[in-house]
Amino acid sequence: QSVLTQPPSVSGAPGQRVTISCTGSSSNIGAGYDVHWYKQLPGTAPKLLIYGNNNRPSGVPDRFSGPKSGTSASLAITGLQAEDEADYYCQSYDSSLRGVVFGGGTRLTVL
Amino acid sequence: QVTLKESGPALVKPTQTLTLTCTFSGFSLSTNGVRVSWIRQPPGKALEWLARIDWDDDKFYSTSLKTRVTISKDASKNQVVFTMTNMDPVDTATYYCARMQGYGDRQYYFDYWGQGTLVTVSS
Numbered sequence: 001q002s003v004l005t006q007p008p009s010v011s012g013a014p015g016q017r018v019t020i021s022c023t024g025s026s027s028n029i030g031a032g033y034d035v036h037w038y039k040q041l042p043g044t045a046p047k048l049l050i051y052g053n054n055n056r057p058s059g060v061p062d063r064f065s066g067p068k069s070g071t072s073a074s075l076a077i078t079g080l081q082a083e084d085e086a087d088y089y090c091q092s093y094d095s096s097l098r099g100v101v102f103g104g105g106t107r108l109t110v111l
Numbered sequence: 112q113v114t115l116k117e118s119g120p121a122l123v124k125p126t127q128t129l130t131l132t133c134t135f136s137g138f139s140l141s142t143n144g145v146r147v148s149w150i151r152q153p154p155g156k157a158l159e160w161l162a163r164i165d166w167d168d169d170k171f172y173s174t175s176l177k178t179r180v181t182i183s184k185d186a187s188k189n190q191v192v193f194t195m196t197n198m199d200p201v202d203t204a205t206y207y208c209a210r211m212q213g214y215g216d217r218q219y220y221f222d223y224w225g226q227g228t229l230v231t232v233s234s
Contacts (some may be wrong), residue, residue, distance in 0.1 A: 002157050033217065034215075034220075036221075045207055045225065046221075046224055047224070048222050051212070051220045051222070052214070052220070091158075091220065091221075093217050095217070097173075097174055099174065100148070100160040100163075100219055101160070102157055102158040102160065103157070104157045105157045105158070
């Protein structure tokens with residue numbers, strides 16, 4: 001059971017907009033700890049996609065954004081492309097556990 | 112260019128101790144603010160943070176595993192060593208090392224990851 005809750009799967013057609021939710025609690029996201037997002041292709045290591053809630057590392061297109069509100073955050077992907085098909089993980093810090101925590105991951109399928 | 116690479120046994124027996132080494136380049140663990148973590152991912156499951164070591168040799172462990180894990184560094188060799196005792200089949204996973212960025216009050220994320228090494232626990 002992951003500390004941060006994500007939907008197991010989402011899907012969308014090419015060109016559409018999809019969102020992936022990440023729900024936490026008062027000891028992590030709700031306590032003001034930022035949310036970061038990673039993209040993982042099958043058989044490869046996770047790759048940083050969004051850091052500090054809504055900042056993109058160099059090379060990540062602006063189709064990806066990460067609003068945060070209260071005890072939740074979302075990853076929004078616009079203009080869906082086939083290459084976006086992957087697993088996505090959210091991550092934050094938890095003050096009760098005194099460590100980094102991850103979501104359970106969401107598999108994005110591009111129809 | 113920042114790179115990290117994990118090395119260690121692919122197979123360990125139950126009750127044995129696992130030792131993994133992360134060899135990195137492109138940064139120094141002697142530099143103020145640099146941190147390296149270990150993270151694992153069982154097959155088909157989610158990521159789990161395990162341990163972290165800082166430039167000043169501060170160490171932090173997952174509360175659920177802290178009695179079994181140890182992290183250490185050899186900054187001169189650009190290496191971080193991770194050990195986990197009393198291995199069990201449920202510890203079968205891909206183990207990653209990653210550079211950890213920190214800012215503000217306990218805000219952390221991982222900007223570079225190793226390719227991972229699959230460790231299977233089986234007799």
